[in-house]
Amino acid sequence: MTDKIAKPFLKWAGGKTQLINDIKKALPKDILGNKFTYIEPFVGSGAILFWMLNNFPKLEKAVINDINEDLINTYKTIASRPTELISILEIFQNEFHALEGSEDNKKLYYYQKRELYNIRKEEQSGQAALFIFLNRTCFNGLYRVNNKNLYNVPMGGYKRPTICDKENILAVSNALQKVEILCGDFEQTLNYISENSLFYFDPPYKPLSETSSFNSYAKGDFNDSEQIRLKDFCSKLDTLNHTWILSNSDVKGKNVNDNFFDELYSDFTIQRVDARRSINANPEKRGSLKELLITNQTNNKEYVRAI
Numbered sequence: 001m002t003d004k005i006a007k008p009f010l011k012w013a014g015g016k017t018q019l020i021n022d023i024k025k026a027l028p029k030d031i032l033g034n035k036f037t038y039i040e041p042f043v044g045s046g047a048i049l050f051w052m053l054n055n056f057p058k059l060e061k062a063v064i065n066d067i068n069e070d071l072i073n074t075y076k077t078i079a080s081r082p083t084e085l086i087s088i089l090e091i092f093q094n095e096f097h098a099l100e101g102s103e104d105n106k107k108l109y110y111y112q113k114r115e116l117y118n119i120r121k122e123e124q125s126g127q128a129a130l131f132i133f134l135n136r137t138c139f140n141g142l143y144r145v146n147n148k149n150l151y152n153v154p155m156g157g158y159k160r161p162t163i164c165d166k167e168n169i170l171a172v173s174n175a176l177q178k179v180e181i182l183c184g185d186f187e188q189t190l191n192y193i194s195e196n197s198l199f200y201f202d203p204p205y206k207p208l209s210e211t212s213s214f215n216s217y218a219k220g221d222f223n224d225s226e227q228i229r230l231k232d233f234c235s236k237l238d239t240l241n242h243t244w245i246l247s248n249s250d251v252k253g254k255n256v257n258d259n260f261f262d263e264l265y266s267d268f269t270i271q272r273v274d275a276r277r278s279i280n281a282n283p284e285k286r287g288s289l290k291e292l293l294i295t296n297q298t299n300n301k302e303y304v305r306a307i
């Protein structure tokens, strides 16, 4: 057991920590009063998941999902075998830190681990440990695979990265005890709704330009027809009386005539909020950007101050 507050254990493209204040304002009014199930169909590193688990005592159960099998294997391992995972990560950390000062040896070690990861023959906790190791030592915490699902991110430039955050892994494991962990397409979460469900969607964003496409978290592309399929799913949830909040990029910021999301979600409430993107290879492009926060609720402003 641990008293530490669980926080995301990965660096992940599109991490949502900086959006928490805006999401807070978009939450339903009764969230502090009524028991609810929290559902996150594109969980990634789970910034909002952990914030929800830490701050909302009426959150009775959570359901998370992602299409990335390796990511979900890592969540499952942390939930069920945290100490086994920690002992492997401690070895990796000691070995990697011992190579400090020799870039060549560090690289050799990194690429050996990457190859082992890509063979995908380790047992569950070994594979999860490799996943965390790569995330902590690779370039900018990126997760990128080629069309054969082979992870291909080069090593990052960190001196002594934390590879084994033991306390946090234990805290996350503890927090995950009331979380159902699913792997697959976002639509399957419909089978896990309860009477009072709140969905938060953070899908791969629609790219602002051809070159800014950072949406390859897993094999397969999340193209415009996927965005439309997601909106249809949101409309279905709305008909079933479930509350949802969704983030996406503001393509209008790049091209004022681009009404893709304004038209797609015209039946719902669309807000433009400030967002910082921390994962961008070009530091000049890491500035302030707008993004969209869309919800099927109307008028949810007054309740925020209560949290």
Ligand SMILES: C[S@@+](CC[C@H](N)C(=O)[O-])C[C@H]1O[C@@H](n2cnc3c(N)ncnc32)[C@H](O)[C@@H]1O
Pocket: 012, 013, 014, 015, 016, 017, 041, 042, 043, 044, 045, 046, 047, 048, 065, 066, 067, 068, 184, 185, 186, 187, 202, 203, 204, 205, 217, 218, 222
């Ligand atoms: C923008 S990331 C989520 C970021 C995350 N919420 C965070 O705070 O870090 C989008 C996620 O959607 C997942 N994904 C892509 N296509 C999917 C699909 N069809 N169903 C479920 N998940 C999918 C990706 O693997 C990726 O983890």
